[in-house]
Amino acid sequence: MDLACGSGVLTEQFKRDSIQVIGLDSSERMIDLARVRTRSEPGLEFVRDDFRTFQLNRKFEAIVSSSNSLNYARNLTELSEIFQTVEQHLSDNGFFVFDTITEFGMKYSNEKYLHVDLGSSRFVIRSVYNPQTQRSVASVILPSGIETHHRIKIDKIDVSKATHETRLKIFESFHYPNFPSACFFVLTKAY
Numbered sequence: 374m375d376l377a378c379g380s381g382v383l384t385e386q387f388k389r390d391s392i393q394v395i396g397l398d399s400s401e402r403m404i405d406l407a408r409v410r411t412r413s414e415p416g417l418e419f420v421r422d423d424f425r426t427f428q429l430n431r432k433f434e435a436i437v438s439s440s441n442s443l444n445y446a447r448n449l450t451e452l453s454e455i456f457q458t459v460e461q462h463l464s465d466n467g468f469f470v471f472d473t474i475t476e477f478g479m480k481y482s483n484e485k486y487l488h489v490d491l492g493s494s495r496f497v498i499r500s501v502y503n504p505q506t507q508r509s510v511a512s513v514i515l516p517s518g519i520e521t522h523h524r525i526k527i528d529k530i531d532v533s534k535a536t537h538e539t540r541l542k543i544f545e546s547f548h549y550p551n552f553p554s555a556c557f558f559v560l561t562k563a564y
């Protein structure tokens with residue numbers, strides 16, 4: 374499962390690698406975009422649902438959430454809710470893989486302008502991090518308007534705490550050498 378799949382770029386890649394996959398996102402716009410973008414790829418399934426509460430009555434060998442999607446939880450209680458929901462959908466030997474922006478990363482990009490040029494699209498991101506609330510607000514300035522993204526910081530200690538109500542445990546975690554702006558996690562079920 375590609376959790377918080379956005380426009381389905383990774384979901385599509387999994388399918389091309391012959392992995393049976395389902396994409397889930399809460400944004401109707403993103404799900405519509407994912408369906409339109411991948412319409413030539415038969416057998417791809419996208420559902421609109423919330424990563425805190427989805428109930429698909431299915432188990433997955435791997436659940437992946439890329440590009441800091443879990444930072445969109447509103448607090449650590451919600452992160453724990455996501456973990457509990459993921460746990461219900463993960464097969465016994467399954468992996469939950471995700472990346473997060475850490476507090477270091479949020480402080481590093483605080484009040485900086487990031488200019489992104491993808492050729493077909495260009496935009497500017499300006500993030501402001503509040504160390505008291507441990508949240509960042511990012512304004513994404515696009516030709517079509519301004520998007521606002523609210524995120525919490527997620528460090529290894531936060532992931533560890535959020536697993537407490539679950540059987541999930543950190544199997545592995547790592548970050549860029551000398552630059553811990555993002556952290557990558559693999560969680561498995563503990564026995």
Ligand SMILES: C[S@@+](CC[C@H](N)C(=O)[O-])C[C@H]1O[C@@H](n2cnc3c(N)ncnc32)[C@H](O)[C@@H]1O
Nearest residue numbers: 377378379398399400403423424439440442445
């Ligand atoms: C930074 S985008 C990443 C999208 C995709 N994973 C990728 O790598 O391109 C974050 C995604 O999280 C989704 N999201 C935010 N809150 C969510 C929620 N409560 N439940 C499910 N998806 C959510 C957003 O709609 C958005 O598509």
